[in-house]
Amino acid sequence: MSDRTGIFAGDDPFAIARSWLTEAEKTEINDPNAIALATVDPDGLPNVRMVLLKEIEPDAFVFYTNYESAKGQELSESGKAGFVMHWKSLRRQVRVRGTVTREDGPQADAYYNSRSLKSRLGAWASRQSQPLSSRASLMADVAKITATHGTTPKRPPFWGGFRIAPLEIEFWADGAFRLHDRFVWRRRSIADPWDVDRLNP
Numbered sequence: 001m002s003d004r005t006g007i008f009a010g011d012d013p014f015a016i017a018r019s020w021l022t023e024a025e026k027t028e029i030n031d032p033n034a035i036a037l038a039t040v041d042p043d044g045l046p047n048v049r050m051v052l053l054k055e056i057e058p059d060a061f062v063f064y065t066n067y068e069s070a071k072g073q074e075l076s077e078s079g080k081a082g083f084v085m086h087w088k089s090l091r092r093q094v095r096v097r098g099t100v101t102r103e104d105g106p107q108a109d110a111y112y113n114s115r116s117l118k119s120r121l122g123a124w125a126s127r128q129s130q131p132l133s134s135r136a137s138l139m140a141d142v143a144k145i146t147a148t149h150g151t152t153p154k155r156p157p158f159w160g161g162f163r164i165a166p167l168e169i170e171f172w173a174d175g176a177f178r179l180h181d182r183f184v185w186r187r188r189s190i191a192d193p194w195d196v197d198r199l200n201p
C-alpha cells in the first residue's frame with residue numbers, strides 16, 4: 001500500500017505491533033502491555049477482561065492465565081479470541097482476531113518460573129473465576145500451598161499460556177478532526193499471505 005508510511009510502514013505486522021508497544025512503554029504510566037481480551041461463551045455472549053500480553057512472537061501473541069477460568073474454558077471451547085491494546089498516551093490502538101492454542105510446554109514453565117514466588121504460589125491457590133467464600137479462605141489456601149510446594153513450585157497443570165495466531169490485525173492512530181488512520185492486515189488462514197487495506201475511520 002503506497003500511502004502506508006511512518007508508524008504504519010513495513011511488511012511485518014508483528015514488527016509494527018512490537019514497535020508501537022516499545023513506544024508505549026516510554027509513555028504509559030502502567031501496564032503498556034495490557035490487552036482487553038474478548039472471548040465468547042457457548043451461547044455466543046461476549047466476555048471481555050484485561051490480561052497482560054507477554055510475548056509478541058514472529059507470528060503470534062502470547063498471554064498467561066488459568067485454563068479453568070471463565071476465559072480459559074471459553075477459549076478452549078471456541079478456539080478463538082480477539083483483543084485490543086489501547087494506549088491513551090499515544091492515542092493508538094491495535095486490534096487482533098484469531099485462533100488460539102495452548103502454550104503449556106517449556107516456554108510456559110520458563111515464564112512461570114520467572115514470576116515472583118508469591119505469584120507462583122498464588123497461581124496454585126486461586127481457583128480463578130470460581131466463587132470464593134472469603135479473603136481469609138484464599139489466604140489459608142496460599143498458606144497450605146506454601147507448606148506443600150515450598151520455594152520451588154512447579155507450574156500448575158491448570159495454568160499456562162494461550163497463543164493467538166491472528167487472521168486479522170488492525171492498526172489505528174488518532175487523526176485530526178476524527179479522520180483517523182486505519183490499516184487492517186487480513187489473511188484467510190495462517191499459511192496465507194497478508195492483504196492490507198486502508199479503512200475509513
Ligand SMILES: Cc1cc2nc3c(=O)[nH]c(=O)nc-3n(C[C@H](O)[C@H](O)[C@H](O)COP(=O)(O)O)c2cc1C
Pocket residue numbers: 031034047048049050051052053063064065066069070071072128129
Ligand atoms: C491490567 C490487568 C492485567 C491483568 N492481567 C491478567 C493476566 O495476565 N492473566 C490473568 O489471568 N488475569 C489477569 N488480570 C485479571 C483479569 O482481568 C480477570 O479478572 C481474571 O483473569 C478472570 O477473568 P475470567 O473470569 O474472565 O477468566 C488482569 C487484570 C488487569 C486489570
